[in-house]
Amino acid sequence: MAFLKNLEKKGRRRAAAVVPYFLRDEKGIIPSDPSRILVIRTDNRLGNLVLLEPLLRSIKERFSSAELDILASDRFSELLECQGYNVIKVNKKRQIRNPADFFTLIRKLRDRSYEVAIDAAHPHSFSLSGAVTTFLSGAGCRISTDAGNSSGWYTHTVPEPPFDWHESRALHFMGSVWESWPAWSPPELQTPHADKRDAAGLHVGASGSKKYPLEYFEKLIDRICRMVILEIYWGNADERETAEYLGRRYPVAVVPELSIAGLIKRIASLRLFITPDNGPMHIASAVSVPVIALFRIDNRDRFKPLSKGSEALYVREGSDPEEAVAAVMRALDRY
Numbered sequence: 078m079a080f081l082k083n084l085e086k087k088g089r090r091r092a093a094a095v096v097p098y099f100l101r102d103e104k105g106i107i108p109s110d111p112s113r114i115l116v117i118r119t120d121n122r123l124g125n126l127v128l129l130e131p132l133l134r135s136i137k138e139r140f141s142s143a144e145l146d147i148l149a150s151d152r153f154s155e156l157l158e159c160q161g162y163n164v165i166k167v168n169k170k171r172q173i174r175n176p177a178d179f180f181t182l183i184r185k186l187r188d189r190s191y192e193v194a195i196d197a198a199h200p201h202s203f204s205l206s207g208a209v210t211t212f213l214s215g216a217g218c219r220i221s222t223d224a225g226n227s228s229g230w231y232t233h234t235v236p237e238p239p240f241d242w243h244e245s246r247a248l249h250f251m252g253s254v255w256e257s258w259p260a261w262s263p264p265e266l267q268t269p270h271a272d273k274r275d276a277a278g279l280h281v282g283a284s285g286s287k288k289y290p291l292e293y294f295e296k297l298i299d300r301i302c303r304m305v306i307l308e309i310y311w312g313n314a315d316e317r318e319t320a321e322y323l324g325r326r327y328p329v330a331v332v333p334e335l336s337i338a339g340l341i342k343r344i345a346s347l348r349l350f351i352t353p354d355n356g357p358m359h360i361a362s363a364v365s366v367p368v369i370a371l372f373r374i375d376n377r378d379r380f381k382p383l384s385k386g387s388e389a390l391y392v393r394e395g396s397d398p399e400e401a402v403a404a405v406m407r408a409l410d411r412y
Contacts, residue, residue, distance in 0.1 A: 105232045107218055107254055111140060111192040117148045117210055118197045119167050123337075123356025124380075126156050127363050128245040129197055130264040133162060135252055138259050146189065148210065153356075155337040160267060169206070187215040196221040196231065200238055200247035203227055220251055241378045263383040266363040271346040276306040277405070278332075278344060278361075281323070282316035283353035289371045289395050291319065296398035297351070298327050301405055305348065308332050310340075310357060349408050351401070358382055367411070369404045371396050386411055 114136060118129055126149060136145055147157055151166035158164050165185070172179040194216035198207030203225025211219050212230055221227055223234040233254050238247040249261040279301070281294060301307055307329045311320040317334075324331040335343060341360055344350060350361035351369045359382070361368045367386030370377075373393055381389035388404045390396040 105217055107233060108192045109255075111143055111218070113144045113146075113189060113191045113193075114140065115146050115148060115186065115189070115191045115194040115214055115216060116197050117194065117207055117214075119148060119150050119169055119206070119210070120198070121150045121152045121169075123153045123156065124359040126153055127264050127266065127356065127359035129248055130160070130266065130363065131245050131249040131261055132195075132197060132252060133157075134265070135249060135259040135261075139252070139255065139257070146191075148186070153337065156266075156341075156360075159338040159341070183210075183213045186210075186213070191216040193218045193220065195219075195251055197248050197251060200224065200244070200250070201240065220254055222247075222251065243381070243383065244379045245383075247379075264359065264363040266341055266360065268341050268345045268364055271342050273348065274306075274346050276308055276347055277301065277349040277351060277409075278308045278310050278347045279329075280310040280312075280350070280352035280355060280357050281319045282310075282312045283355045287354045287373055289353045289373070293395050293398050293401075294319075294323065295326070297401050297405075298323060298329060300398070300402045301351070302327050302329055304406070305409060306330070308347075310344075310352075312355075312357070349405065351405060354380060362387060367408050369401060369408060371401060 116133065118125060133147065146163050146165055148165045148167060149157060151168050154164040154166050167182060191214055194211045194214040196207040196211040198204035200222050201224050208227065208230040218233060219231045220233050221231045222237045224237040227234055235251055235253055238250050245264050246261045252258050279298065283289065298307065309320040309323055309329050309331045311317045320331045323329060332343065340357065341364060344357065344361050344366060345364040347366050349369065350366050352358045353371045354374065358368055358370055362382035362384040365384050367384055368382035370382050370387065370389040372389055372391040373395055375391050377389040377391055386408055390400060390404060
């Protein structure tokens with residue numbers, strides 16, 4: 078499996094380097110008041126859609142009469158839909174199994190006659206799938222950053238942003254090709270009014286090396302559940318198993334399965350959210366809930382929660398539970 082993945086990556090890099098030589102190096106004109114805009118972000122990451130929000134909000138502010146579509150994974154598209162955005166859903170795995178689905182999608186995009194397409198896949202690296210989709214969308218103005226092998230794929234690029242910029246700011250920067258581009262501000266998610274509850278949430282899930290050790294969770298929960306009503310959140314079957322195990326051992330409430338809209342509303346009612354680096358962390362930040370974020374990769378400048386009162390702790394092996402408890406106590410004292 079690892080061999081096949083490495084082979085696929087090499088093939089993508091080779092294609093990314095060779096294909097642009099066969100493309101026209103168009104520059105064209107940036108439409109000053111486009112009527113149809115497409116933003117592309119098709120990976121299966123909930124947090125990345127939250128981080129996209131400042132760019133989408135500024136497009137709507139700058140071009141209030143334009144039709145805006147977002148091409149996004151069908152897995153988490155509900156997050157954008159419940160914020161009022163029109164989403165064109167894709168399933169990349171299904172497209173790989175059935176390439177005809179991809180060409181059907183391209184026909185649909187071209188029929189929309191977009192004037193502008195923004196490849197918001199990765200501000201710091203080149204995404205071949207994002208570049209191909211953007212190019213084939215038929216938009217006369219195609220925008221991304223100049224990171225990686227982007228030459229020839231886009232009509233306009235912005236400089237690759239500094240790595241110490243927050244990811245949401247780096248994505249927002251793609252709109253700076255236009256004059257009078259709105260200033261960046263942190264991601265915001267709208268949610269129906271929910272009264273604040275005297276409860277904190279703790280999410281047990283994260284991908285790969287971002288996971289917080291279970292034994293650390295146990296020590297952390299053992300202390301926190303004495304201070305505040307504690308709810309345990311989870312996202313997939315493995316995380317649910319972990320949450321239910323913790324629910325049997327400690328006086329905590331394990332939340333039921335939630336829709337994305339339900340997750341946003343429930344998190345918005347909390348006093349505090351404690352979590353590894355994951356999508357719900359970005360949701361909590363975007364609904365102004367203080368977050369204690371437990372990072373195991375030192376990329377806090379790019380991905381830390383931005384809500385008032387948040388702290389991002391980093392230890393490669395996982396933050397010491399006592400250090401995390403101290404951060405929780407500070408947050409509870411403030412709020």
